Amino acid sequence: MITQLLIRNYAIIDNLEIDFAGGFTTITGETGAGKSIILGALNLLLGHRFESINFKDKTKKSIIEGVFNISNLHLKDLFLSHELEYDKTLIIRREFSFSGLSRAFINDTPVKLDLLKNLGFFLVDIHSQHENLLLRDDTFQLQVIDAFSKNKFPEFENIYSEYRDVFNELHTLEITLESKKRLLSRTDLDITHKEALIVEIENLNLQIGEKDEIELEYKKMNNLNEIKGAISDVTSIFEDIDNSIMSNLHIVISKLESIQQYDSVISDLLKRVKVNSIDMNDIMMEFHSINQSLNLDPNRLILIQDRFDAINRLEKKLNLFGINEILNKLSEMKEELKLFNSISKEINKIEIQIQSLEKKLFHIAHKLTVFRKKSAIELTNVIIVDLADLGIKNANIKFNFLNQSQLSPYGLDKVNLLFSSNQGYELKPIGDVASGGEISRLMLCLKKNLFNISQFSTIIFDEIDSGVSGEIGRKIGRVLKKMSKKGQVLCITHLPQIASLGDSHYRVLKYNNNNITTTKISKLSSEGQVQEIARMLSGDELNDEAIANAKKC
Numbered sequence: 001m002i003t004q005l006l007i008r009n010y011a012i013i014d015n016l017e018i019d020f021a022g023g024f025t026t027i028t029g030e031t032g033a034g035k036s037i038i039l040g041a042l043n044l045l046l047g048h049r050f051e052s053i054n055f056k057d058k059t060k061k062s063i064i065e066g067v068f069n070i071s072n073l074h075l076k077d078l079f080l081s082h083e084l085e086y087d088k089t090l091i092i093r094r095e096f097s098f099s100g101l102s103r104a105f106i107n108d109t110p111v112k113l114d115l116l117k118n119l120g121f122f123l124v125d126i127h128s129q130h131e132n133l134l135l136r137d138d139t140f141q142l143q144v145i146d147a148f149s150k151n152k153f154p155e156f157e158n159i160y161s162e163y164r165d166v167f168n169e170l171h172t173l174e175i176t177l178e179s180k181k182r183l184l185s186r187t188d189l190d191i192t193h194k195e196a197l198i199v200e201i202e203n204l205n206l207q208i209g210e211k212d213e214i215e216l217e218y219k220k221m222n223n224l225n226e227i228k229g230a231i232s233d234v235t236s237i238f239e240d241i242d243n244s245i246m247s248n249l250h251i252v253i254s255k256l257e258s259i260q261q262y263d264s265v266i267s268d269l270l271k272r273v274k275v276n277s278i279d280m281n282d283i284m285m286e287f288h289s290i291n292q293s294l295n296l297d298p299n300r301l302i303l304i305q306d307r308f309d310a311i312n313r314l315e316k317k318l319n320l321f322g323i324n325e326i327l328n329k330l331s332e333m334k335e336e337l338k339l340f341n342s343i344s345k346e347i348n349k350i351e352i353q354i355q356s357l358e359k360k361l362f363h364i365a366h367k368l369t370v371f372r373k374k375s376a377i378e379l380t381n382v383i384i385v386d387l388a389d390l391g392i393k394n395a396n397i398k399f400n401f402l403n404q405s406q407l408s409p410y411g412l413d414k415v416n417l418l419f420s421s422n423q424g425y426e427l428k429p430i431g432d433v434a435s436g437g438e439i440s441r442l443m444l445c446l447k448k449n450l451f452n453i454s455q456f457s458t459i460i461f462d463e464i465d466s467g468v469s470g471e472i473g474r475k476i477g478r479v480l481k482k483m484s485k486k487g488q489v490l491c492i493t494h495l496p497q498i499a500s501l502g503d504s505h506y507r508v509l510k511y512n513n514n515n516i517t518t519t520k521i522s523k524l525s526s527e528g529q530v531q532e533i534a535r536m537l538s539g540d541e542l543n544d545e546a547i548a549n550a551k552k553c
Contacts, residue, residue: 001458001488002042002124004067009056011037013519018506024484026502027492027521028532033510034519035492039126039462042066045092046120047113050102058098065093073122073457084109090123092116125454127447128462135443136431141415142372144446145399149375151453156371163364167409170357177350180343191340194333197318201330204310206323211311218304224294231291238284246284249277358407365411372413373401379449386445390479391472392438394423437467444476448483457487465495477501496536505529 007016012034029035044050045066055062071088079086084106093105094116104116135141149156220227238245256270315321318329376399387395402414418427419434419442434442444464451459461480465473473495481501483489493499505524510517524532534547 002066002068004065005038005042006063006065007038007041008063009060010041010062010064011054011056011519012510012517013037013041014056016519016521018521019523020488020490021504022484022488023503024481024501025488025490025504025506026499027490027506027508028494028499028536029508029521030510031494033508034521035508036462037519038508038521039128039460039492042124042460043126044094045116046124046126047104047117050094050096055096055098062096063093065091067091068123068458070123075119075122078119078122082111082115084111092119124458124460125447125451126460126462127443127464135417135439135446136429138415139410141399141417142410142413144450145372145376145379145415146410147450147453148379149371152375152378153371156368156375159364159367159371163361163368163411164409166357166361166364167407170354170361170407173350173354173357177347177354180347180350184340184343184347191337194337198330198333198337201314201326204307204314206311206326208323208327211308211323214304214308218301218308221297221301221304228291228294231287231294235284235287235291238280238287245280246277249273249280253277361407362412365407365413368411369401369403369413372415376401376415382449383442383445386448386479387441390441390444390475392421392441394421396420396423396427397442398427435467437472440464440466440468441472441476444479448479451483452486458490459483459487460490460492462492463494464491465493465498468495470495470497473497494536496533499536500529500533502529505532507532 001022002020004020005016005018007013009015016038018038027035027038040048040054041064044064050062068090069088070090076086087107091105091107093108094102095105096102104111104113106116106119146156146160150160240247252273253270256266256273260267260270311323311326314326318326320326320329380397380399383397384395387397396419398418400416400418402416404412404414417430419430419438420427421434421438425433430439430442444461447459447461464480465476468476473493474497477491477495477498478501480489480491480498484503491498491502499505505528506521507524507528508519508521510519512518522528530547530551531542534542534549537549538545
């Protein structure tokens, strides 16, 4: 439970310190005095966001601090899991600066806001007027039934936990599946076309540099007559009887041999001419050999032309140039197909897993429905009795179950709370037929029963008496008083019939100090409580009659 709340420099609060006790605490004060501001400060301790407009003095930090007794909340494991020192006394502090910086502390250890929100779930349940709207929400209605199911049927929690685990696994697989499918769509693979291209390229059995070779061979065969004619002319020059290259070389050698004895340089030149003569003779023989080998093979020419054309067509089709680029493209397409086949196999595997998980989830969801329907019947009976105690004598309610075809995080159930406050009238959705006062009382009944089975030990009601008469307010107060036997109950109220039942009574007062509005809160003595009840009954002007009536409350 909360034992102390300290507020500094927040909204119209300068410095406020409140000590809370167990049991039933009522908080009263005129409209605008600051009751909701105190509630807002408490919300900050539970992880809510802070707005800069809430600074009283923008030059100073805003500090909210709460002290809680958590000895009976079984939170030691939660503390240890976050490496926090555990103690039965918990101190939460939040500090804010106007620049936008904020810090949160648990027992003086800095923590993140997510942890604060998680811890806040176990500490306090704050019920404000807008929460009555939750009663119209089918998800909230289902969560109420689940809370009762967990308390009534211990096995329900295990089944529900299994469902959530499997559902999360399914959700993860669905995300993975969508990711794989998007990957395939982004690769823009025309599988059939690329498979055909791969076959076409591989059938050609292309070799690096092959195109240049066959292009040269093709040109050679296409110009065979010109080549043979040129070679014939060359050999004629070499072998001409009257004036051949070889005959002239022999003459040169003979002349040099006759004079080599006179000069060593001439002797060296003779040697070189002889060597060149041998080379020239070999060259002449090579030309003869080439000339004899130059025969046109029509089939070879057609083969070369066809292959050359095939390579050209492939280059044009792929918008590439050269066999190197074609072979690189071949490797790239093979990798793409390999990836495609791999992803396709993964997709098929995931789809099979999804089908299996969906089948399992449907089976578990049907189990959840059975327990929920049993709990709903018992909860309905309890609430009808509680509503009668709160003045709705002929209430009739029913949780109508609708079975969905699609799995949700909660199963297959969708719940619609039907209500009638008058005997003989048709049950209709709660939002269509219930008045504000009836919704407040119905919500109180739910909260009462939830509080009895909840983990948190403090519940705060912000004007739960809205829209009800004094007589009904008295009945609401008795319910709250009874709830406080189980844990700490705080109620902000405008009804004296409720305020008078508090074990502790606080009054929130707004006053002006040097033209600056400030809020303060004080715990009332027995006499002070009587005077506050009298004020609530008759207004600001107190008289003996009002005080007498207050004492009767």
